[in-house]
Amino acid sequence: MPRRTKGSLEREVRTVLTAASQPLTPGQVRDALGGDLAYTTVLTVLSRLFEKGEVARETLGRGYAYTAPYDAAELAARRMALMLDDEADREAVLTRFVHGLQPDDEQLLRGLLSQ
Incomplete structure (x- = not known):
């Protein structure tokens, strides 16, 4: 699998969240992205996007579900x-x-x- 360009995974994650009609867990984001990404990779990207203020999250069980508040x-x-x-x-x-x-x-x- 070719290496992604800088920032492309973040863009893909934001695209998935923007298209979703409800908050998504990291596992749901990973499934929507397809491919063979590790759960921890998706979780790291979501955490970084949250720290940048580019996604929002809400507590869901012992983890979080994420949304994209901005187009x-x-x-x-x-x-x-x-x-x-x-x-x-x-x-x-x-x-x-x-x-x-x-x-x-x-x-x-x-x-x-x-x-």
Whole structure:
């Protein structure tokens, strides 16, 4: 089995949780992913996603069941906001971000800001 790219397992886990209609246990996530992942691997990924604030969990018996409280767009927006909050010079970061946008994205951003 080829090695996964960095972050791909986390994305796959979030996709499974987002598609689920109810909270899932680590075993259910592993089953939904298919393949031959170890239970402990899935549990580690879920724990890391929880620590990052990207998934929520609730107590279920002696363990946890997990949900994805954010869709992909909201998660990306939250990450961008957190990164911006970590920078001392917000103006410089935003300026460089805007200057790096493709023309269509810049036009979309201008439209959103004018609303």
